[in-house]
Amino acid sequence: MSKRQASEALDESGDSPASKRSRFDDYTMGMTPASADADDHPTPPRDNGEADDKADHSSDDDEMDEEDEKAPIRQAEPTAGYDDLYLDTIDRNVLDFDFEKLCSVTLSNINVYACLVCGKYYQGRGPKSHAYFHALDEDHHVFINMSNQKVYVLPEGYEVKSKSLDDIKYVSDPRYTRQEVAELDRVPRRALTLAGKEYVPGFVGMNNIKENDYLNVVVQALSHVSPLRNFFLLEDLSSAPELVKRTSILFRKIWNPRAFKAHVSPHELLQEVSLRSNKRFTLTAPSDPADFLSWYLNHLHLGLGGSRTKPHSSVIQKIFQGRLKVESQAITARADEAQDRLRFEESSEIQTDITRFLLLTLDLPPAPLFQDEQERNIIPQVPLTTILAKYNGVLAQELNAQRRRYRLLHPLPPFLILHIKRFSRNKFVAERNPTIVTFDAREGIDVSPYVEPDPNHPHPPGEPIMYDLVANIVHEAVRQREDVADSAVGEERKTWKVQLRNKATDEWVVCQDLFVDKIQAELLYLGESYLQIWERRRTPTTAQGKGKAVQR
Template sequence: MSNNNNNNNNKDNRNAINTIVEEKDNKKRVASDQYVVDDDEDIDIASMLAGNKSRKRYHNPTNNDNNNQTPLTTPSSSSSYSSKSTIARRDCPYLDTVNRGVLDFDFDKVCSISMVKHNVYACLVCGKNFQGRGEGSHAHYHCLQSNHHVFANLHTQKFYCLPEDYEIIDPSLDDIRYLINPTFTKEQISKMDSNIKQSRSLDGGLYYPDPLQQIENRNNQNNNQNNVHISFSKSSALVSTFSELLRRMWNPRNFKSQVSPHELIQAVIKASKKRFSIGVESDPLDLLQWLLNSLNNDIIEQKNITGNSSSSSSSSSSSSSSSSSSTIITNTFQGMVEVTTKSLLKAPTQQEEQDNITNNQEFKTTKQIIPFFTLALDLPSRSIFKEDRDKSFIPQIPLYELLNKYDGSTEKIFPNGDIKRFRLLKLPSYLVFSIKRFSQNNFFTEKESTIVNFPLKNLEMKDFISRDNQSINDDVEKYKYNLMAMIKHEGDINQVQDLTVKETMAPLIAVSEAYILVYEQQQQ
């Protein structure tokens, strides 16, 4: 009898060991993918043979019929908010309640109840945002009241099931994670312009993942200035929201065919101190110039802070500060122009003005090199006499004639009496021309409707560059530009109006009342 009992005990021990080893193998098989889980449980074979069958168990918070699946213990996804560990599971029974049609992450990441931006979770069932996920939080109350269980942390892009409060690890949610925070590799960025393909949204609509079609004003129909991956860990709100908007516009996996610039608009309103506001019409050129300068200044400031904090000596700090003046904004849009100014030293007498004598006038000549983001082009003034202004005739002028302003010899007289000449020294990768169509008198603003004829391709700029800045070895393509975008005072181009996109004939673009022209330098 004793031998039989010993055999039975040994058989039970072997069965118990096999069961534990099988559980261990299953656990390692689950943890073999991209998700990191705790695998520090050791099987004490000696204690099991001695009859001690106690071992570390994982707590199943649901206590439902899924007890045969062992949850995975991971560190808390919100370690900055809570020090407790979080259970991670793959068998969430509420994944079928996720409604991708209501998800929209284009707006501010704030709690819909407390308006707090810290530790915000999005309900993947109704699309609303709530703060926290612990007991007593807004997300916890929403879960109990609305029977919505799946939430996403908008800061860490991790998913949780409430009220059980365990992390959901499921590859079917990767598209939502990418929608919250789109990211691109260097290879993808290099192929954006050359490999443009249509993408399909959830409703079956086709769209191009580019800024032209993606920008949509939604409820801000009267905000005219809106019709126009910088990465820092502690960047300004303007830089971070602008970077996020660009990544969303180029996202080929969007759920919808449009992207709202709401977050960027709010950042612009705050950074500009309400100089640009929703519902108030503003000049698109003013917005463009302000945005480029503000982004450039914020990036320089952040680079200086980063460089100075990492510098170990004053020399390294000064070198980092000098190199930080170059940013992606200046490398892309900034050029240099030399301005020669002749200032009148002595005001002419009344008799000299009557006799139109200018030979005796003395001028002081100064030269100044000024960086620019946009080049202003002046339209010729029209006759003030009604009989000379035939309304049926719209004057036209070629773009090259307007560019003569920057040939270095054409003089322009300013109201204060200064005479200036302009000569381009350096051309940027993207040339932005602004055609001055508006003039303010004592009563109202006048618009000049002169049509500017401009080339769509091969805009030659070599004749406007100072010869001292040209080299014999310069590539001819260096001074040629192709039209990339155009902003008109009214109407659409290519044609983009909210969600409606239509093609426009190329000849119609060249005869329109262009206001802002953007040219791209040809690839060398």
């Protein structure tokens, strides 16, 4: 029965208005919600006992709980004519997608959204999520999903498909076509940041958070190894291990032609490297670039499905792995009774082993102990070809009671990594050899004298095997200031920079943290070269007889 019918029934009883009102209230209070809405025959009014009061309150509480549990109404799509609502609040200057995608409240990396107004990360976008409350508290309404780059407006919850957001989606996850990748080394490119600063894609600064310059130079050098770079720019590695995935993202951001800023940060990659290496390589402690490069290449090889025993089972080994012949001859010490002294004898048996390598170590001659007329240490110079003679199969080295000789074998890898060993440690102190290694980056090097002839190999014997320099990692010793804590006054600190070749313009660029500048090719050797990457020069033979001219 409705309220109108109830009031008409009470009017027919002839009672006073006050009694009518009290009886009407008692009448309607005694009706249950179901009976009041369902039929016209209400149940009799209940007594005002304690049990009935509890029952009434409990039913009211249940109804309130049900209303609270209902999710608020959310839009599936924007209202007609309001597609660009809130998009004018986006601030591209505060957006930085280089750091690890963790919720700023829960520190979770699952279902993370970035606020396009303040740049902070929040988890989820549901009515009880942190992004939802951030939209209500701070009046920030536009969020992007960091996994699929979809943009949503909160608290309404609908997706925004405006073309004006494509630049943000591209910066978050750059993608390249095969045509764009093929032109990276052929067509000179210039780009502008949001602030109007000009930069060259691929030659950008990298943030040194504290002591991670050893990682910066290695990543910068590897990102200019053409086949490795092309692989990480084109392949879909979304299901690969996290180390491979984050390497791919960093490589794509280094070569981004639409970046908002002229630098990138390796924070995401650093976090994964620190985790996988059990904090052997971190952003707070310096490390050796050669140690990190060896660890990094081997773990990328395994992450890409490479085998520990089968050669050339990943793109890493196809690019860098070569073969080396090692001849070992044991040395024994015998007592010479006639002259009362020890006599060292070489074994007549020579053991020959074939081993594989990713980088070649070169030894520097000992640094002189004397000083020049100005009381400064004499810094000697040695040609690169001289220290490469270690692999000519003639010079022998004594190590662990053995005399060894090394020789490179065909086929040589497309890229050679040379490690110039400068640092050594004895029982008392660590030593650095400052010898300068001279080379001509314009002419390249011929490694044919260090390769054992192989009649079965297609390369004609006697012809040069030329390699051109791609990247040169240089060490610099910087003395600590007196105001630097936790370090002795005058102690040397290792810093690193990398010299990179721009193939499109045939110019050289030096990158040290956020600083990027041009450098003359004639001046490359003046620094203390530590790691070098050389690319095999393409000849008509290596170009499979297509009549291509020699390319440098």
